[in-house]
Amino acid sequence: MASLQAHNKRLYFSVLAGSGFLFFTALGPGFGFNTESVFGSWHYEVFEVLCHQDPARSFTVSGIHMAVCSRCISIYGLFFIGMLGMPLYARFYNSSLKQEKNWLIAAIILNLADVLSNYFGIWSNTMMTRFLLGSLFGISMVLILTNEFFTLNKSE
Numbered sequence: 477m478a479s480l481q482a483h484n485k486r487l488y489f490s491v492l493a494g495s496g497f498l499f500f501t502a503l504g505p506g507f508g509f510n511t512e513s514v515f516g517s518w519h520y521e522v523f524e525v526l527c528h529q530d531p532a533r534s535f536t537v538s539g540i541h542m543a544v545c546s547r548c549i550s551i552y553g554l555f556f557i558g559m560l561g562m563p564l565y566a567r568f569y570n571s572s573l574k575q576e577k578n579w580l581i582a583a584i585i586l587n588l589a590d591v592l593s594n595y596f597g598i599w600s601n602t603m604m605t606r607f608l609l610g611s612l613f614g615i616s617m618v619l620i621l622t623n624e625f626f627t628l629n630k631s632e
Contacts, residue, residue, distance in 0.1 A: 562626065
């Protein structure tokens, strides 16, 4: 019977807590936080270096734009959800680091192609295409980290 071996528990819970903080902060002030001072909200300040924060490319919560664009919210959201589900993934799927790196490289290439194609007018991306490609990147980062936190021990 196989058993799941956890290691680097402190680091796992630190990354989990940090990713949860980033995700809920990225949702912006419309998620039940301070909705009275939207323009001075600290949510936007946290991400001003990481994201262009274009309101035309951001989803809204309670009529207020999120603190990040649709691509970034999907990266943060899927990374956080993936971190929560990481023990289950490690328990039921046994993939190699090489395979996980290939997923990450593919996600980076697809996101880069989407950005460049939109920039040069070849392709006009939408909120959903940015969201889906960002999700692919966020979840591929989790796959890379899985072996850092969990291994499956097969005993006879």
